[in-house]
Amino acid sequence: MSARGEARLWVAQRASAAVLGICVVVHLITMIAAVRGGLTAAEMLERTRGSMAWAAFYGLFVLAVSIHAPIGLRTIVSEWVGWRGRGADAACAVAALALLFLGARAIAAVSL
Amino acid sequence: MTQLQVQIWRGGADGRFQTYAVPRHDAQTVLDVVTYIQRRLDPSLAYRFACRVGMCGSCAMTVNGQPRWTCRTHVARVAANGKLTIGPLAHLPVVRDLVTDMREFFDKWARARGQFQPTRTRRDDFARVAPASPSRRAIDVAIECIGCGVCYAACDVVAWNPDYLGPAALNRAWTLVNDVRDGAQRERLAAVVGDAGCHACHTHESCTERCPKHLAPTASIAGLKRASALAVLRGEL
Numbered sequence A: 001m002s003a004r005g006e007a008r009l010w011v012a013q014r015a016s017a018a019v020l021g022i023c024v025v026v027h028l029i030t031m032i033a034a035v036r037g038g039l040t041a042a043e044m045l046e047r048t049r050g051s052m053a054w055a056a057f058y059g060l061f062v063l064a065v066s067i068h069a070p071i072g073l074r075t076i077v078s079e080w081v082g083w084r085g086r087g088a089d090a091a092c093a094v095a096a097l098a099l100l101f102l103g104a105r106a107i108a109a110v111s112l
Numbered sequence B: 001m002t003q004l005q006v007q008i009w010r011g012g013a014d015g016r017f018q019t020y021a022v023p024r025h026d027a028q029t030v031l032d033v034v035t036y037i038q039r040r041l042d043p044s045l046a047y048r049f050a051c052r053v054g055m056c057g058s059c060a061m062t063v064n065g066q067p068r069w070t071c072r073t074h075v076a077r078v079a080a081n082g083k084l085t086i087g088p089l090a091h092l093p094v095v096r097d098l099v100t101d102m103r104e105f106f107d108k109w110a111r112a113r114g115q116f117q118p119t120r121t122r123r124d125d126f127a128r129v130a131p132a133s134p135s136r137r138a139i140d141v142a143i144e145c146i147g148c149g150v151c152y153a154a155c156d157v158v159a160w161n162p163d164y165l166g167p168a169a170l171n172r173a174w175t176l177v178n179d180v181r182d183g184a185q186r187e188r189l190a191a192v193v194g195d196a197g198c199h200a201c202h203t204h205e206s207c208t209e210r211c212p213k214h215l216a217p218t219a220s221i222a223g224l225k226r227a228s229a230l231a232v233l234r235g236e237l
Helices: A003-037 A041-048 A052-081 A086-111 B030-041 B103-111 B134-140 B150-154 B156-160 B167-177 B185-192 B206-210 B217-233
Strands: B003-010 B016-023 B060-063 B066-069 B083-087 B094-096
Touching (some): A003 A041, A003 A052, A003 B185, A041 A052, A041 A086, A052 A086, B030 B060, B103 B167, B150 B167, B185 B217, B206 B217
Antiparallel strands (some): B060 B066, B060 B083
16 A cells, blocks of 8 residues: 555544544443443433434544554554555455445444 | 683574683673683684774674663673573574674664755855754754664564565664755655555564664654655645
């Protein structure tokens, strides 16, 4: 990958990490608040169904994960397995798309 | 007189440790120990040194598992139990015994565009750089590197990625990134980014912990990351 591409990936990973930092805190606080009265699937769905705000929040969460995780995965396979180059880049792009698809599917399932 | 039990690496990459008994003296350095072995016990021992006072950076070796300048390391500090294990610097090919081939280490300085690129000629006036300016101060804290290779041997990322430029070369590049007289800023940033450059650093800070000059290559590498991020956002990289 070109130097420009590598530098852009680094910026993307740092920016997505900043977003994740906020998302994880909101997610944890919501979990702690939600389980106080007992945790049931019905309660969760009641909160999320039809809520554009929660769908937008978790959409941002999934997007940040889909950017952040594959870039980190690319570094891990490079350092620990020695897999570098276009093959590794393509595999990480597939991981990004898979995370995006699975995340979007989960959001659709609890929001619609 | 008490004796030190000293294990010294002998041979090339497939060599082995050999044990020697060396008389213990007050204020004895690890370099004194190696020199005693070479002069009194085994003249075939190969090692490298020059100044003996921490100026040249040529006597760096692995002492009890850590890269150190042997001339500035007192035995009392590292061998409380009377045992020393001395090997060549890690992450560099072993020529013989305690001597490593440092070509790759210095070639990486060149690959990181560690050369100053002048923008003036001898007919121009001197450049005036304010000593208190932020860029000049950033250079001040990083410029005293003497290229001993201790940081390179201490770095985990060099072990994982042999192409990684390493802390010393990146630290050198950072001093030039801050040099207002230099005319190769874009080329240098392009040379030091990526998975063989500053972005590979995991911020373990082993280089900073081990640097005998008490420099902070980790901070220099963080500076390169910031500079490259700004260049990306400005469309200059």
